[in-house]
Amino acid sequence: MIEYLQILGFEVYKILFLLIPILVSVAMIVWLDRRVWGLVQKRRGPNVVGPFGLFQTLADALKYIFKEIIIPASANKVVFILAPIVTMTLALVAWAVIPMSEEFVLSDINVGVLYLFAVSSLGVYGIIMGGWASNSKYPFLGAIRSAAQMVSYEVSIGIIIINVLLCVGSLNLKDIVLAQQDLWYVIPLFPMFVIFFISALAETNRPPFDLPEAEAELVAGYQTEYSGMMYAMFWLGEYANILLMCAMGSILFLGGWLPLIDIYPLNLVPAPIWMVLKILFLFFLFALIKAIVPRYRYDQLMRLGWKIFLPFSLIYLVLTASFLFYFEKLPKGNF
């Protein structure tokens, strides 16, 4: 019993050791996002609270905590309160399988990729629940848009993941990174990387695909009726999801914790730092795109997902498979 409690305590310690940095970095990337957005538009962005405005997000969070939580009278109260909790939890739960280095991973499971894919496809529930429970027009429209959008783009993300898995021969995230020691998959699978990146934008409801919360049409989409801490949880969950997508991109295509080139000064840098750098690079692209691209129309979004990305990634899948088969490069696997 006591032994079990010791193990439990150690696990809780490890989880906290992972979660607290993630929450802090979510706060920091919100700042980075606003800062990049500002600089692209020749503004300064948040630069008042703390050095370079680094504490702006903390100040915002403090403000949200002390604001009153308003629950609409006609809302379905249980689901309304559950929605932000679901969003936040699912965004954080997925980090359990992300390997930051060869040893630094919370749970090294065999089906890591499937787990990531499953959790990211559950993310839509927070949004649907929030939109429906608000019992109001704009949130509901936002939720419906978001559900259709996320389900559509999941399909192409799934096929892109299969592309990578064909080259690796394992569903374990660690194996995927280690298989890229000679060549990062961004080079042979570059078109897939581009499609993955765009689908990730759609999956996390980021501009130019932020139709679920398009200000001009839907006020704030599914978040319209939320206030105070509950809004903040949606917001944190969304950014944690964006970070997760960046982590997924860097594991699948950019070689995870592997250094840029395996030569003397570069491989001295600790592995987790390489991972963080790659995540930050992808997030920087996310932030840039938010600033420079106008919003898509809804039918264009659906057309892009179903009529362009899906057939293209399918064809590329066939190409990858034939290439690997013809040159006898198919991974043998450990059986």
Add this chain to the structure above:
Amino acid sequence: MIFHSIFFYFFSIIAIFSSLMVITSRSTINSVFFLILDFISVSCLFIMVGAEFLGMILLIVYVGAVAVLFLFVVMMLNVAEQKQSWFIGQKTTHLPTGLIVSLLILLELLVVVGGWKYKEDFMSSSTLVLSEVSNTHQLGLVMYTDYILFFQIAGIILLLSMIGAILLTFRERTGVKKQSYFRQISRNPKSAVELIDVESNKGVKIDD
């Protein structure tokens, strides 16, 4: 080991409770939410017995896609809370139909479980090797060798039903303005812009 069984009972109690709630809950939305809870706890059970691939696929396919569409439909139909219970009152009760369907399912289950129990070489009739190989590999080894035909047929049936569903709901509407990307991109200023001298008080007729 004791914690293993504690977790087993925890998940199975949740699974049974939520599947009961699916059929007894008055509000359709709550039913769907309980269905999702049921799927999740069953997939946890799958993972506990070591069938991690099945557990994850259950999550991805059923919770991630099918249940989202259920929720979608239920929310769109805007079904209010059901006033009457299914079992009592009301002239048209669903009880007989439900009983027949559940009896059929029970019979099928009996046939499947019975066949598994009494055909002795059922497990060893495949090339399944129970070793340290991860069960994703094992599934692949069985599915793409012994059962490739059935696997492909199942895929084709799914594809056919998908095409059928699309055909059934497809209706061609006339007078809808469609955007032709090819025409839009291949336009050039010479053919697209026209300079017209408009006579005063006459106006211009523009046809597009």
